[in-house]
Amino acid sequence: MLTTRPRGTNDILPGETEKWHYVEKVLREICMEFDYQEIRFPIFEHTELFQRGVGETTDIVEKEMYTFLDRGQRSITLRPEGTASTVRAYLEHKLYALPQPVKMYYIGPMFRYERPQAGRYRQFHQFGVEVFGSFDPAIDAEVIALAMNFYHRLGLKGLELRLNSVGCPNCRPKHRETLQSFLEKDLHRLCRDCQGRYERNPLRILDCKNNQCREITAGAPTVLGSLCPECREHFEAVKEYLDEAGIRYLIDDRLVRGLDYYTKTAFEIIVNEIGAQSAICGGGRYDGLVESLGGPPIPGVGFALGMERIFPALESQGISIPLENQLDVYVIALGKAADRKAFQILLNLRLEGIKADKDYLRRSLKAQLKTAHRHNVKYALIFGENELEKGTVILRFMETSKQKEMPVDEALDLIRKQMDKKIKM
Ligand code: AMP
Numbered sequence: 001m002l003t004t005r006p007r008g009t010n011d012i013l014p015g016e017t018e019k020w021h022y023v024e025k026v027l028r029e030i031c032m033e034f035d036y037q038e039i040r041f042p043i044f045e046h047t048e049l050f051q052r053g054v055g056e057t058t059d060i061v062e063k064e065m066y067t068f069l070d071r072g073q074r075s076i077t078l079r080p081e082g083t084a085s086t087v088r089a090y091l092e093h094k095l096y097a098l099p100q101p102v103k104m105y106y107i108g109p110m111f112r113y114e115r116p117q118a119g120r121y122r123q124f125h126q127f128g129v130e131v132f133g134s135f136d137p138a139i140d141a142e143v144i145a146l147a148m149n150f151y152h153r154l155g156l157k158g159l160e161l162r163l164n165s166v167g168c169p170n171c172r173p174k175h176r177e178t179l180q181s182f183l184e185k186d187l188h189r190l191c192r193d194c195q196g197r198y199e200r201n202p203l204r205i206l207d208c209k210n211n212q213c214r215e216i217t218a219g220a221p222t223v224l225g226s227l228c229p230e231c232r233e234h235f236e237a238v239k240e241y242l243d244e245a246g247i248r249y250l251i252d253d254r255l256v257r258g259l260d261y262y263t264k265t266a267f268e269i270i271v272n273e274i275g276a277q278s279a280i281c282g283g284g285r286y287d288g289l290v291e292s293l294g295g296p297p298i299p300g301v302g303f304a305l306g307m308e309r310i311f312p313a314l315e316s317q318g319i320s321i322p323l324e325n326q327l328d329v330y331v332i333a334l335g336k337a338a339d340r341k342a343f344q345i346l347l348n349l350r351l352e353g354i355k356a357d358k359d360y361l362r363r364s365l366k367a368q369l370k371t372a373h374r375h376n377v378k379y380a381l382i383f384g385e386n387e388l389e390k391g392t393v394i395l396r397f398m399e400t401s402k403q404k405e406m407p408v409d410e411a412l413d414l415i416r417k418q419m420d421k422k423i424k425m
Helices: 017-034 047-054 059-064 083-092 137-154 172-189 192-200 202-207 211-217 229-244 310-316 336-351 365-374 385-390 408-424
Strands: 044-046 067-069 075-078 102-111 123-132 159-165 263-271 279-285 300-306 329-333 356-358 379-383 392-397 402-407
Touching: 017 102, 017 123, 017 137, 044 047, 044 083, 047 059, 047 075, 047 083, 083 102, 083 123, 083 300, 123 137, 137 159, 137 229, 137 263, 137 279, 137 300, 159 229, 172 192, 172 202, 172 211, 192 202, 202 211, 229 263, 263 300, 329 336, 329 365, 336 356, 336 379, 336 385, 336 408, 365 379, 379 385, 379 408, 385 392, 392 408, 402 408
Parallel strands: 329 356, 329 379
Antiparallel strands: 044 075, 067 075, 102 123, 123 300, 159 263, 263 279, 279 300, 379 392, 392 402
16 A cells, blocks of 8 residues: 555656756746747645536546545535636636736646546546637647647657537527437436436536447437537638648537536547547537636637646557756766865866766766666766876766776866757757
């Protein structure tokens, strides 16, 4: 127990974290280019925020939240997603008073009590963007382009962008009725979950993965077939923007996002190689959410993508993440006095921004050279008692194993110049 992590959580170990840093760097760069700014919100919120913001009838609220009473008897929930918190912060800090749209992004852990399996965890990480204050279909296309751009920049291929419109409060009631009358005769054959959804949220029945439910809903009327003129026009415009941008998509009229607040555009990005959990990104428009959380009627659009699902996707396509060398220089000291000198030089190298390390286990020269090789450093600086007396050091070029004794300052200068050249390249 003490040495086992909780089910559905992961340790991201040294060696892996570097890959995460790289992916996060790419995400932050893209956000700068697209003019999205980072928001950081609490890991936990008042439970009610998610009940209202995510929706009472969603799986997340019904069965997946980590909810507990704190010591002040308040109901607290670990955030299961980022949109509700972003809206809460937008309202709390009156960001609607700023020039609109407000374009934000977040990266961080989310918590859902799900059945853990490959690609599905209880603590996982999402990157997401949210845009507030614009009805413009071009913004829908922009957030989709941001996600696609990110995956392309990592080198992922074979992505499938699925696109749908789930309508709005004007067109959904009509669809709801036609859908309910279509399903009525088979109601008893639907799975237990869907029987519950029939009254509360029949749209979600279209999204059920149960085989019998899929059979029953084959040919069911979709919202796309009963969009109001405004939603239809919006959908057409989003498609035109994507066409213009050369972003290919598949219309998937059964794509229903699991969350209640979505209106109009809904989309998902799939990569097929990674098995059952093939959805790597999902999002859409939520024009009703800000108002339903007590704010002005301000539209929103965004998406969230799962960080954990990126790595298996990259692996399955044989794409390796370009990792920087951790170290440039390895400092080797032989003997106590030399070790003091080496330590001082080591700290100075680091102050100059050169990545350097030394041995702390008093290993033999051979063993220290082996470590230097393992770190793939370009240079080793070797201090022995002899060199210490003469004020010199042995500079070893690790690639060629050539080495030369020279005054310490000269060796440091040489390294500095080489590193400078590398930085400028
Ligand atoms: P959602 O917030 O449910 O729309 O999910 C958005 C994205 O987050 C999905 O496409 C997944 O890539 C990722 N995701 C959702 N739930 C999990 C989970 N339990 N474990 C890992 N990734 C997840």
